[in-house]
Amino acid sequence: MPAISKKGIGMPASPIRKLVPYADAAKKRGTKVYHLNIGQPDLETPKAFWDKLAHLDMKVLEYCPSDGIASYKAKFSQYYNSIGIKTDPSNFIITNGGSEALLFTMMSCIDEGEEVIIPEPMYANYIGFAASGNIKVKPIPCNIENGFALPAISEFEKLIDTHTKAILICNPNNPTGYLYSKEELETLRQLVLKHDLYLFVDEVYREFIYDDRPHFSALNLEGLEQNVVVIDSISKRFSACGARVGAIVTRNKEVLSSAMKFAQARLSPPSLGQIAGESLFDLGTDYYSGIKREYKHRRDLMVKLLNEIPGVKCPMPGGAFYAVAQLPVPDTDSFCQWMLESFSYEGATVMMAPASGFYATPNTGKNEVRIAYVLNENDLTKAIECLKEGLRQYTAANPAIKNLKSEIV
Amino acid sequence: MPAISKKGIGMPASPIRKLVPYADAAKKRGTKVYHLNIGQPDLETPKAFWDKLAHLDMKVLEYCPSDGIASYKAKFSQYYNSIGIKTDPSNFIITNGGSEALLFTMMSCIDEGEEVIIPEPMYANYIGFAASGNIKVKPIPCNIENGFALPAISEFEKLIDTHTKAILICNPNNPTGYLYSKEELETLRQLVLKHDLYLFVDEVYREFIYDDRPHFSALNLEGLEQNVVVIDSISKRFSACGARVGAIVTRNKEVLSSAMKFAQARLSPPSLGQIAGESLFDLGTDYYSGIKREYKHRRDLMVKLLNEIPGVKCPMPGGAFYAVAQLPVPDTDSFCQWMLESFSYEGATVMMAPASGFYATPNTGKNEVRIAYVLNENDLTKAIECLKEGLRQYTAANPAIKNLKSEIV
Known part of the structure; x- marks a missing residue:
């Protein structure tokens, strides 16, 4: 069997999409997945x-x-x-x-x-x-x-x-x-x-x-x-x-x-x-001011809700529809996978993009996630509630993480 | 000004598309251009x-x-x-x-x-x-x-x-x-x-x-x-x-x-x-047999007409909708450009893809063109008539080419 290229081996898997199989499996089990992992706006195409x-x-x-x-x-x-x-x-x-x-x-x-x-x-x-x-x-x-x-x-x-x-x-x-x-x-x-x-x-x-x-x-x-x-x-x-x-x-x-x-x-x-x-x-400027208003509202809501979760830190973004948030876990790759594989809250879970893939420096950003606020107010609120409960259970189940959490807090 | 990459410099220009500016100029002068240069079928999308x-x-x-x-x-x-x-x-x-x-x-x-x-x-x-x-x-x-x-x-x-x-x-x-x-x-x-x-x-x-x-x-x-x-x-x-x-x-x-x-x-x-x-x-197999019939008809017509032109050689292709034909000119890059820049016959000219770009070996295929038979019978006939007249004028204008032509024939 001929070898694949070194370039192919070296290509990074997308941190935005690599958890897709776990999300698919969760959906198959009947769990609703809130997608905060990908910059796919829910707003209607005009x-x-x-x-x-x-x-x-x-x-x-x-x-x-x-x-x-x-x-x-x-x-x-x-x-x-x-x-x-x-x-x-x-x-x-x-x-x-x-x-x-x-x-x-x-x-x-x-x-x-x-x-x-x-x-x-x-x-x-x-x-x-x-x-x-x-x-x-x-x-x-x-x-x-x-x-x-x-x-x-x-x-x-x-x-x-x-x-x-x-x-x-x-x-x-x-x-x-x-x-x-x-x-x-x-x-x-x-x-x-x-x-x-x-x-x-x-x-x-x-x-x-x-x-x-x-x-x-x-x-x-x-x-x-x-x-x-x-x-x-x-x-x-x-x-x-x-x-x-x-x-x-x-x-x-x-x-x-x-x-x-x-x-x-x-x-x-x-x-x-x-x-x-x-x-x-x-479409004219009215179109842009409409979407701006909607995303600003979501941003304000999301940043407020995230920062209310113990151990979570999220700076206020000035634009786009993403934020990088610090979570009270040592490794968001494991945590995000766990959220999809082993957790649900009121029939739902949250998919996020582990931030490690957004860093070219190895072993950096391990406790951060990228969150895309591309859901409406109601779903966004539920998604962050779900994340909050996930963090509570995940840190409770693992004393080492609890210690880390108290260090961070 | 920063330099562009060696890779960018080394990228070949598309032989299928590099003559586009000359074709555009011909169209602006009111000359009809028969496109035999690109594999863009004229058949309707279903x-x-x-x-x-x-x-x-x-x-x-x-x-x-x-x-x-x-x-x-x-x-x-x-x-x-x-x-x-x-x-x-x-x-x-x-x-x-x-x-x-x-x-x-x-x-x-x-x-x-x-x-x-x-x-x-x-x-x-x-x-x-x-x-x-x-x-x-x-x-x-x-x-x-x-x-x-x-x-x-x-x-x-x-x-x-x-x-x-x-x-x-x-x-x-x-x-x-x-x-x-x-x-x-x-x-x-x-x-x-x-x-x-x-x-x-x-x-x-x-x-x-x-x-x-x-x-x-x-x-x-x-x-x-x-x-x-x-x-x-x-x-x-x-x-x-x-x-x-x-x-x-x-x-x-x-x-x-x-x-x-x-x-x-x-x-x-x-x-x-x-x-x-x-x-x-x-769509089923009827669809495929319909397009097959149409292209077979065009192929047969085109190969026949091409081989009737003095000094032109075109083998019979078994499939796809292209043929590589040898023309009685020393350099089809120049000839194809001349056809667009300096020639018209009954208000029309023909665009072909010089074959040199289809050879990785330098200075090969200089007297060949790729022809895509993606026009209907009527246009295809006119296009090849137009090519025939172009070849006649081009070789007549250049005694060196005439000699080459007689050598080839």
Whole structure:
């Protein structure tokens, strides 16, 4: 039997999805599973999207251009211009979700053995995309005590060497929810100019901001036209994750033309998601303020309820729809699995993403989980009650954990 | 300005799509362009697909499981069983088109610096996928004189060394249309067992066979359960290229579990194409015999018309909807560009894929093109008339080419 590749062996399993078999088994036993593990919004995909699909006047579902359907790109560029980010359609390559945008960006800019610096905890799949290109991730630790703010520039300077090609941030952040300020982005601007680095910014949660501060796009950083590549997607913005329509956005023509070769090799992104997705950019600002209101409400509720549980600590996220919370257990991988395998409360349990997979540094974040607040108020309340009871039983059953708990408290 | 990656520089531009800007310019000048360059069938996507989209009863377009929607996998497995290939849903990972299936298969099985042997001319994007994993393609030359049949096993043996991990074929073949026989597959079976190699077989054109010989799937080769990985897609079978729904099919659990990690990193394949695509497997054998009849008619017409042009040689393809034809010009890259840039006949021109991009060996196939017979009889006839006139003018304008032409004839 031929061996599988070292790369295949080294690929990390998704911390967001690796517990799926346990969740499936729980469901088979009749246990309701509250999914706080995945950024799958429960909000409805706007009616305009479904209406478009219901009235397609097409005969052949053709490949589209490798960089996306021209009319979709035009609408997308208009949306960018409407939020004050000057672009034209040539600045975009449409991709199979934000995932492929990230993969193509990394592949186009970074070679095997070269490095990308990413604040950690980080979106777990960044590690996967880097691994699939044999690109080294250099994590830079953030701190739960200041809500996972951008580390000091001096900490970045310590990590930068001749192999460093890029810095990658997600703003607002998945998994921490941290919203990077204009000032923080300006310090990164200085840094990437000084060291001639790329700055990749994942801005798929751009509209999900719950404080009064506006989102500041890296595309508006002056003098970084050749350095900044933004990752975008309609998945979260419009609750359209299954459409798989993302984008690379940059003014760097060389990056675009390199990424275009990867795009041509896979022929085209999905046509249907783009065709129906075009309509979404006509929804206007009312749509965004509606979802914002809903998620802000959930965030406030969730953070309050979590921090009321003994031993749990959860900083207030500024955006996106995630938070990283510290739990009074030594190993959330075991705890999250136990919640699915061996626990239920009033017929239900909770699925969360163990945070260890969001850290590139081994054995870090073991007592943290990522929680996505993608459930309505009622379900979210029940889910956190369920988590509270789970923690009570789990720590009660294990005196060693009880001691740990009292140490933490 | 930071440098782009060596990998990005090394990625080949798609020979199928690189002439697109010239075609666009021709269309802007009002010239009709007959597209023989891309495997985009003109046949209608079946009504069942559009009907399903018109009557979706969904609220949220969610991510689907990373390996695809369970009900789609079940239908797909039933289709495999119905054509005599024993599978169950666990043998499939649904992907973003056949492209991603190939990429994940290569990444899961072959490391940087290791090699895959591929008969050439080969589907151009195989070279691209290999390049994106820094995998070395070792081409094994086929011969237009015998219709691009499988080279002798002794020729394979010469290429196999300790770095060789896999052999990849496309059956029936894109770009040559060659249909590998059961006997040829049996010889490959011996070879991969002897050297403990993977055998990757792209079978997306499985139903497109125009002679009396049946298609023989590599999945039915005895004793190769751990070696064979089949690539599949609904794109060609159902004229649904824009759906982007492909699959990895294998009985090798390690390959599946490795590919699943790449699949998890990109979250999920497109949901809509799977939801609407499920209905397609109920179409029955009448559907397949209808498309077969149509393509057989086109093939016969095209091969006849091509071989009537002075200096053109085109072997009779056994399947798929492509042929590689030799033209009486020294460099089809220049000729195909000239056809789009500087030529029109009765207001039209023809776009073809220069074959050089289908050869991994440099400076090979320079006088060949890949032609996809994806136009109806009338358009196909006009397109080849147009090509004939183009060749007449091109060779007449250049005495050096005329000499070459008479040498070839």
